[in-house]
Amino acid sequence: MTQESSPVTEPRQKKVERHARLSVAPMMDWTDRHCRYLHRLLSREALLYTEMVTAPALVRGGAMHLLDHAPEEHPVALQLGGSDPEELAEAARLGAEAGYDEINLNCGCPSDRVQSGTFGAVLMTDPGRVADCCAAMIAATDVEVTVKCRIGVDDQDPEEVLPEFLARVGAAGVGRFTIHARKA
Numbered sequence: 607m608t609q610e611s612s613p614v615t616e617p618r619q620k621k622v623e624r625h626a627r628l629s630v631a632p633m634m635d636w637t638d639r640h641c642r643y644l645h646r647l648l649s650r651e652a653l654l655y656t657e658m659v660t661a662p663a664l665v666r667g668g669a670m671h672l673l674d675h676a677p678e679e680h681p682v683a684l685q686l687g688g689s690d691p692e693e694l695a696e697a698a699r700l701g702a703e704a705g706y707d708e709i710n711l712n713c714g715c716p717s718d719r720v721q722s723g724t725f726g727a728v729l730m731t732d733p734g735r736v737a738d739c740c741a742a743m744i745a746a747t748d749v750e751v752t753v754k755c756r757i758g759v760d761d762q763d764p765e766e767v768l769p770e771f772l773a774r775v776g777a778a779g780v781g782r783f784t785i786h787a788r789k790a
Contacts, residue, residue: 629653629784632685634715642679654682658712660725661688661697673704683708685754687715687725689735691742702747709743711736713755716790727790730759733771737778744779754784764789 630637630645632655637645642654656672663669664686675682684701686709688694698709713736715726729736736753743751753775757764772783 629683630655631786632657634658634717639675639679642682643676646678653708654679655685655710656682656706658685658687658715658720658726659697660723661686661690661693664697664700665693670700673701673706675704675706681707683710683752685710685712686743687712687720687723689724689729689739691739694739695742695746698743698749698751699746702749706749708750708752709747710752710754710784711740711743713753714786714790716756727756727759730755730762730767730771730790733774736771737774740775740780741778750782751780752782752784753780754786756786756790757788759790762789 628649628651630642630649630652634657637655637657642656645652645654656675659669659672664673673684684704684706686694686697686701688697688711694711701709712726713729717726720726720728729739740751740753755768755771758767768785775783
């Protein structure tokens, strides 16, 4: 391995791409920094995710402690929840400043509490809004923006919905999706 491609100097994007083949799924109230540290001890190759942090909580300043992470956790992705492009852009900027290797928009959480806040899996019913949110996030940071989604929600036909969702959001600049291969 040359100096230019060592794990320490490897560009952030390449490091994430290399590790993204295996990732540890985040769960709210579980995958805090201590849990991620344990995951890192178990696997040096996995991409780790934070638990979902809502963009409004970060932007309004009440959850900045949730951005804390240790250098040993890298590569690590910040997973955001939200549906307002401006709030998500600001939250993505804060995540990039905190040193995250990837910013991930959660469009897969089926929780009733999450969906009542108009984020998580319910966003799959509005690919235009997701595309707008992702475009704003991409414009706000140079860190890769990705999306986690399901194959559909409720009575949606995945063969119709998923390709349209991926195309619309991909056209906004998202190059990588993590698909939880079942409906929410």
